[in-house]
Amino acid sequence: MSHQDTFTLGTRTFHSRLLVGTGKYQDLNETAAAIEASGAEIVTVAIRRTNIGQNPGEPNLLDVISPERYTLLPNTAGCYTAKDAVRTCQLARELLDGHSLVKLEVLGDQKTLYPNMRETLDACETLIADGFEVMVYCNDDPIAAQALEAMGCIAIMPLGSLIGSGLGILNPHNIRLIMEEAKVPVLVDAGVGTASDAAVAMEMGCDGVLMNTAIAHARNPVLMASAMKKAVEAGREAFLAGRMPKKAYASASSPLQGLIHS
């Protein structure tokens, strides 16, 4: 892959188009090894209450996923209202010394973890006015995506399918409609189950893919992280290369001249 193939989020430029989460791993060693193998530069984290009085010496996620090495992307996972999401982002900014890049997700219900777009739009407005750079998890509705971009979101991140479902990209047509209109990066967030799903997203022309469970819940997460790295790169190169047209009938690859049979 050429070194010129970078993508830009707000004011930051990146080489890896694979963004990974840090949830659901067995322990911090596995987290660190998988993130390393994924080659990701952007890594999501969640913000939660500190356990008071339990193991003050317990290792912290940020000890193994160093903010100096990775671009941390605090999320608002678990928030069901704009108010909670905004509060979480503000806490993340304090925690990470003024860091303004966030992944906004405001969820609708626990069964589907589907985004609540009304609350998402409300939260976006407040966060952007407060100086945050918002990457937004959203449904695959092209009109909602346009509204989010118009508000000033720096990346649109429609779901491929439900969070943690591993069902792949169920509505590629809608993702394509979103990409056609968007001037900011479009990343598939959620739904990737295996390497081919990531490659499909990238072959369609997505700017990147964000995943967590597909790696963390693979039988061998470190090996799957490596597979995802390659899938994202392969899908990207295939997109840049431009695939051959599909045809209804065969077209021989070997010359028809000089055949030896009679």
Added chain:
Amino acid sequence: MQIQLNGEPSQLPRAMNLAELMEHLQLQGRRVAVELNQQIVPKSRHQQTLIQPGDQIEIVHAIGGG
């Protein structure tokens, strides 16, 4: 003095500021963020922020998430 700490009632042995609370909880120097009555208190203001009875304090950190 009684406060609410991360959603649970908590008894402090004496009057203290937020920096002293962090030491009391063995969280000094850790990467945490602190909210006092739903307002973020920047680290630079922990020393000068006295805790009042009944205050609601939230202390958060980063954990694994997607």
